[in-house]
Amino acid sequence: MSDIERDPEPPTFADLDIDDRVLKALSDVGYESPSPIQAATIPPLLEGKDVVGLAQTGTGKTAAFAVPVLSRIDTSIKQTQALVLAPTRELALQVAEAFGKYSAHIPGLNVLPIYGGQSYGVQLSGLRRGAHVVVGTPGRVIDHLEKGTLDLTNLKYLVLDEADEMLKMGFQEDVERILRDTPGDKQVALFSATMPGSIRRISKQYLNNPVEITVKSKTSTASNITQRYIQVAHQRKLDALTRVLEVEAFEAMIIFVRTKQATEDLAEKLRARGHSAAAINGDIVQAQRERTIGQLKNGALDILVATDVAARGLDVDRISHVVNYDIPHDTESYVHRIGRTGRAGRQGDALLFVAPRERHLLKSIEKATRQPLAEMQLPSVDDVNAQRVAKFGDSITESLASENLAMFRKMIEDYDQEHDVPLIDIAAALALQSRDGEAFLLSPEPPAPPRREREPREPRPPRRFDDGPAPRSRGPEGQELAAYRIAVGKRHRVVPGAIVGAIANEGGLRRSDFGHISIRPDHSIVELPADLSNETLEALRRTRISGVLIQLQPDFGPPQGRPSGRGDRGGRDDRGGRDDRRGGGRDRYND
Numbered sequence: 001m002s003d004i005e006r007d008p009e010p011p012t013f014a015d016l017d018i019d020d021r022v023l024k025a026l027s028d029v030g031y032e033s034p035s036p037i038q039a040a041t042i043p044p045l046l047e048g049k050d051v052v053g054l055a056q057t058g059t060g061k062t063a064a065f066a067v068p069v070l071s072r073i074d075t076s077i078k079q080t081q082a083l084v085l086a087p088t089r090e091l092a093l094q095v096a097e098a099f100g101k102y103s104a105h106i107p108g109l110n111v112l113p114i115y116g117g118q119s120y121g122v123q124l125s126g127l128r129r130g131a132h133v134v135v136g137t138p139g140r141v142i143d144h145l146e147k148g149t150l151d152l153t154n155l156k157y158l159v160l161d162e163a164d165e166m167l168k169m170g171f172q173e174d175v176e177r178i179l180r181d182t183p184g185d186k187q188v189a190l191f192s193a194t195m196p197g198s199i200r201r202i203s204k205q206y207l208n209n210p211v212e213i214t215v216k217s218k219t220s221t222a223s224n225i226t227q228r229y230i231q232v233a234h235q236r237k238l239d240a241l242t243r244v245l246e247v248e249a250f251e252a253m254i255i256f257v258r259t260k261q262a263t264e265d266l267a268e269k270l271r272a273r274g275h276s277a278a279a280i281n282g283d284i285v286q287a288q289r290e291r292t293i294g295q296l297k298n299g300a301l302d303i304l305v306a307t308d309v310a311a312r313g314l315d316v317d318r319i320s321h322v323v324n325y326d327i328p329h330d331t332e333s334y335v336h337r338i339g340r341t342g343r344a345g346r347q348g349d350a351l352l353f354v355a356p357r358e359r360h361l362l363k364s365i366e367k368a369t370r371q372p373l374a375e376m377q378l379p380s381v382d383d384v385n386a387q388r389v390a391k392f393g394d395s396i397t398e399s400l401a402s403e404n405l406a407m408f409r410k411m412i413e414d415y416d417q418e419h420d421v422p423l424i425d426i427a428a429a430l431a432l433q434s435r436d437g438e439a440f441l442l443s444p445e446p447p448a449p450p451r452r453e454r455e456p457r458e459p460r461p462p463r464r465f466d467d468g469p470a471p472r473s474r475g476p477e478g479q480e481l482a483a484y485r486i487a488v489g490k491r492h493r494v495v496p497g498a499i500v501g502a503i504a505n506e507g508g509l510r511r512s513d514f515g516h517i518s519i520r521p522d523h524s525i526v527e528l529p530a531d532l533s534n535e536t537l538e539a540l541r542r543t544r545i546s547g548v549l550i551q552l553q554p555d556f557g558p559p560q561g562r563p564s565g566r567g568d569r570g571g572r573d574d575r576g577g578r579d580d581r582r583g584g585g586r587d588r589y590n591d
Contacts (some may be wrong), residue, residue, distance in 0.1 A: 053065075053192075081157065097309070226347070484554040506543040
């Protein structure tokens, strides 16, 4: 491999020989100068060279490969010319969205995301119309190749995004098959955060004398940003956020969540609690985005609920607080998020919500940033009520200076003379009116129920299928794992990597959330966290693998009175046979 040296002063996008239409789109979305990975990667890709880019998430990798691909694509050919492989459906959607933005001024260019969990009908329609750029997860791409619905005979560009993650999730065979089965003269760009031996081997075997580009990630955080965290259970996060908003003195705030739907849901709940909040996400049109940010700048709006993608390029000086409502899965995203506060030399505050089973992510952030986060206790009922009383007093003081006070004083005096009511009672009645019947003070939290003496254990009734799974083991991070049954097995030709990829994508899980996987003739048993939410379970029930609805359900093992092991029809696989040792064992997904 050859190396490339980066200029200490990166050029502008206009200096990189980018197609004028793409250049205009970059200007439209507010990109002024290329990031280090973009400045180093775009020129060799425009020259047709293969590239290996080593960079963390959040360094601008998507534009680094999308810009040169779009600059060289031929829209007169109604066939797939570029294929981007991504490990998860979320990343595939983000990359497809970015391609759409950068190609806004290229008439007739079609971009199509394909991934597991989405109906085949939508994808087949898009493929029949002709997709110049396909962005997909490896498993679904293989499905379409096997069905003959995706034609890659005219493929010119292949991008492997977050290649190390794809291999960790069990997609190595799929990735290598795609590399083998696509034209030999294609241009390949491989992006990875690390360079393990498997990635090095792929680059040597399938790439042609690639240029290797390494960009160090920025993990330092500004010294003028105070960083704290609150440990709070997932179901109590909204209550915790509401208390923080009442107690913390803030000018403007960005609250980060993971999904587009979560931005809308949380903003709506905050508005219902009296806060001026709005959402921005990738589905919001540019005009509305600009209007919302303008309101944040001029003080008409105080709280913005955003995803990472939607907040890129956001620079508003009055943002005093950043709240990570959903903890990011990588430190680079955390650094980018909290960098939205503490602008122009001001003091900034960053607050991170951490569920008990997410403490490993907190430790990763502290290790990468070399800065410990101080724990903040959840504001108590007394804290909130004291703040409400203080704000009530401030509102009285402010109203006493009003020019209209004389008119209302005369009305109160007339009421007092007519009804002979003490002025203090009249003032209290008016205060009650201003609250519109809403409870002014928070009620004390109910005391914890007293612990009862343990009674003699009665025989356990038979388990019902909808009772929820019983924890059976623990994962590497201490979380309780339980067994779940899915309706795909050997006869569906599934492999552990396909199971992990589909379930992780649809359920928002990590590799470390998976335990043992046992693939049986007509079904499979997968160990997952025992405390999966109802929303996650519902999403997973609707997930498809190899086109089959997996119908995920808790697995309670063999019926009472029936021994496990040889008596179960699973045979050798149930005892950790050859298939489990080769691909389905716990070590593979929890390393």
